[in-house]
Amino acid sequence: METLNCEVLGVREVNRALRRLPARSQVRVTNTYGKHNIAVGLDKEISITLGGNTGYFTGGLGGSSDGTGPDIVVDGFVGWSLAENLMGGSVRVKGSASQSAASSARGGTIIIEGDASLRAGISLKGATLAVAGNVGAMSGFMAQAGTILVGGNAGAGLGDSLYEAVIYVAGSIVSLGADAQVEELSSDDILAIKRLVEITGFDHIDPHRVTRVASARRLYHFSAQNHGSY
Amino acid sequence: MPNDHNDAPPAPTSYSFPPAEMDRIHALADTGTYQIRGLGARRKLPSFDDLVFLTSSVSRYPLEGYRERCDTRTELGARHGAAPLELAIPITIAGMSFGALSSAAKEALGRAASEVGTSTTTGDGGMTPEERKASSKLVYQVLPSRYGFDPADLRQADAIEIVIGQGAKPGGGGLLLGQKVNARVAALRTLPPGIDQRSASRHPDWVGPDDLRIKMEELREATDWSIPIYVKIGATRVEHDVKLAVAAGADVVVVDGMQGGTAATQDVFIENAGIPTLPAVRLAAKALRDIGMERQVQLVVSGGIRSGADVAKALALGADAVSIGVAALVALGCNRPSCAGSNGEVRDVREDYIALGTTAGNCSHCHTGMCPVGIATQEPHLEERLDIERATQAVVNYLRATTMELTALTRACGKSSVHHLEPDDLVALTIEAAAMAKVPLAGTNWIPGSGAL
Numbered sequence: 001m002e003t004l005n006c007e008v009l010g011v012r013e014v015n016r017a018l019r020r021l022p023a024r025s026q027v028r029v030t031n032t033y034g035k036h037n038i039a040v041g042l043d044k045e046i047s048i049t050l051g052g053n054t055g056y057f058t059g060g061l062g063g064s065s066d067g068t069g070p071d072i073v074v075d076g077f078v079g080w081s082l083a084e085n086l087m088g089g090s091v092r093v094k095g096s097a098s099q100s101a102a103s104s105a106r107g108g109t110i111i112i113e114g115d116a117s118l119r120a121g122i123s124l125k126g127a128t129l130a131v132a133g134n135v136g137a138m139s140g141f142m143a144q145a146g147t148i149l150v151g152g153n154a155g156a157g158l159g160d161s162l163y164e165a166v167i168y169v170a171g172s173i174v175s176l177g178a179d180a181q182v183e184e185l186s187s188d189d190i191l192a193i194k195r196l197v198e199i200t201g202f203d204h205i206d207p208h209r210v211t212r213v214a215s216a217r218r219l220y221h222f223s224a225q226n227h228g229s230y
Numbered sequence: 231m232p233n234d235h236n237d238a239p240p241a242p243t244s245y246s247f248p249p250a251e252m253d254r255i256h257a258l259a260d261t262g263t264y265q266i267r268g269l270g271a272r273r274k275l276p277s278f279d280d281l282v283f284l285t286s287s288v289s290r291y292p293l294e295g296y297r298e299r300c301d302t303r304t305e306l307g308a309r310h311g312a313a314p315l316e317l318a319i320p321i322t323i324a325g326m327s328f329g330a331l332s333s334a335a336k337e338a339l340g341r342a343a344s345e346v347g348t349s350t351t352t353g354d355g356g357m358t359p360e361e362r363k364a365s366s367k368l369v370y371q372v373l374p375s376r377y378g379f380d381p382a383d384l385r386q387a388d389a390i391e392i393v394i395g396q397g398a399k400p401g402g403g404g405l406l407l408g409q410k411v412n413a414r415v416a417a418l419r420t421l422p423p424g425i426d427q428r429s430a431s432r433h434p435d436w437v438g439p440d441d442l443r444i445k446m447e448e449l450r451e452a453t454d455w456s457i458p459i460y461v462k463i464g465a466t467r468v469e470h471d472v473k474l475a476v477a478a479g480a481d482v483v484v485v486d487g488m489q490g491g492t493a494a495t496q497d498v499f500i501e502n503a504g505i506p507t508l509p510a511v512r513l514a515a516k517a518l519r520d521i522g523m524e525r526q527v528q529l530v531v532s533g534g535i536r537s538g539a540d541v542a543k544a545l546a547l548g549a550d551a552v553s554i555g556v557a558a559l560v561a562l563g564c565n566r567p568s569c570a571g572s573n574g575e576v577r578d579v580r581e582d583y584i585a586l587g588t589t590a591g592n593c594s595h596c597h598t599g600m601c602p603v604g605i606a607t608q609e610p611h612l613e614e615r616l617d618i619e620r621a622t623q624a625v626v627n628y629l630r631a632t633t634m635e636l637t638a639l640t641r642a643c644g645k646s647s648v649h650h651l652e653p654d655d656l657v658a659l660t661i662e663a664a665a666m667a668k669v670p671l672a673g674t675n676w677i678p679g680s681g682a683l
Contacts, residue, residue, distance in 0.1 A: 019454070041385075056444045060435075061384065084434070100434055104379065141434075163421060220426065
């Protein structure tokens with residue numbers, strides 16, 4: 001396996017080297033030291049391990065619209081906006097993630113083994129976000145499509161102004177945001193959660209004991225009557 | 231019944247409550263909601279119209295109008311070593327979304343811009359293949375909503391524009407009402423068809439100038455530092471915002487004044503938020519000068535630019551280029567009482583304006599999606615009314631004629647490049663414009679607000 005030393009090469013050279021790798025390569029990036037923008041904008045199917053904490057936008061703008069892309073594992077904690085606008089492939093974080101994880105992600109799978117801070121899954125557009133632990137306030141804000149699975153508890157304002165994304169929470173929910181509602185868990189939901197548990201390995205989640213949150217669709221059209229709802 | 235008061239003059243109309251304002255209040259009372267509309271501020275604002283050029287005479291001599299060369303070439307975005315946009319003219323086409331505009335309108339703008347050698351800009355609905363094909367220089371917007379944002383499109387862009395705000399609605403997100411959210415628009419935006427779409431007003435993945443710096447670096451990494459990054463702001467606290475955008479790494483700053491258009495937002499926002507383009511140019515130019523970035527970071531100004539005179543005045547006040555939106559739509563045929571289809575048949579569409587509750591020449595009903603001339607619509611039977619070939623030629627004609635207006639004034643000022651125009655070439659006709667543009671009131675050496683009275 002090739003190793004790229006981020007401290008020696010710097011982020012720019014690391015990303016260049018990652019872009020040049022042929023499909024199915026395996027590579028390890030060491031000495032990441034919380035640097036921003038590592039492994040961004042990659043579309044080939046390569047396996048990347050980031051051997052430490054990383055900063056903002058880790059794995060952002062990755063993958064292609066056909067759902068393929070690199071598989072990235074972060075052996076540490078990550079900063080803001082992990083895998084933002086991901087199109088395909090996967091990003092797994094062994095630690096916790098800061099704010100806006102998986103923001104606006106359109107495809108692929110984002111797995112966080114620890115907790116995720118505020119606004120996890122904000123503006124989500126089709127990707128799958130799975131968090132083993134808790135998520136902070138305003139998670140799933142304006143999420144348009146895709147799935148968010150929370151293995152722990154969810155903070156205030158969950159799923160505010162949701163469109164068609166669905167949120168599953170195994171623990172408690174502090175409060176729901178505007179136009180979000182708890183819905184009955186269907187057999188399809190349970191199947192989907194089972195599959196996610198298999199993919200993520202989050203076997204502390206019992207697919208039958210999860211709360212489904214989705215849009216009540218009351219704010220899909222403008223009406224002065226809704227003024228107080230926002 | 232006649233009475234003694236018959237000869238008395240009518241009571242004066244109330245300034246605070248004229249009939250139009252009463253109508254507005256009645257409408258709110260009837261509907262319980264505010265007015266949403268397209269285009270930009272309608273109210274009278276201090277503008278470039280309030281400035282005139284001091285062209286050559288005895289003290290300075292002019293260039294020959296049709297003989298001596300007047301350079302209009304404009305380069306944007308070389309600050310960080312990326313391939314700059316090399317434009318033949320300093321007039322670019324502003325970001326307007328597929329969704330707000332029909333695919334045909336976007337294509338005609340792209341083709342026209344390519345023919346005259348300038349750039350077009352995507353919009354709040356992603357990049358369509360038609361647009362990429364039509365436009366030889368395409369600026370890809372990164373908007374708060376991120377509708378349809380695709381890294382593959384990013385990699386085929388010629389420049390990136392991070393949109394923080396828009397002059398029509400600085401601090402507000404866009405609206406696209408349900409009637410325009412058809413299946414293709416909905417799919418591009420990952421939204422259910424037919425909903426009243428509310429665009430975000432803040433970016434989902436960063437907040438504040440320090441984050442913006444990192445965001446820009448992300449976009450540069452994703453494009454291998456090969457293309458320039460613009461930052462577009464709605465004109466409010468222009469000096470601070472321009473300095474922060476430059477500090478965050480912008481190669482080009484785009485400042486959109488309050489006359490700038492929109493496809494749909496609240497009328498109250500259009501008319502009451504932001505500052506006019508006139509003071510915005512001067513403030514932005516000053517901000518760049520203050521931090522020693524004049525000409526290194528280019529300034530693009532937009533918001534109500536219509537003519538070669540407007541372009542010349544913007545350039546004289548410190549802009550490197552301008553961007554046009556509404557004017558380009560008008561050139562396409564917006565607000566025309568008729569349209570000519572591809573078979574050359576002229577169709578009178580005045581009735582369609584009346585059906586919308588407006589008239590040709592006064593229409594700002596872009597938000598309804600029922601554009602009588604097939605520009606701001608997603609209705610196939612209306613879209614057909616825009617003939618791409620004719621529309622392309624119309625925009626080409628408009629851009630060329632506007633450039634000729636610009637160079638005519640520039641030559642008369644004795645300058646061989648439009649980028650040599652300077653504030654000294656201008657005086658103001660009103661005290662307001664003199665204060666805002668920081669040029670003297672005509673016939674005086676008075677610039678209100680500069681130095682002691």
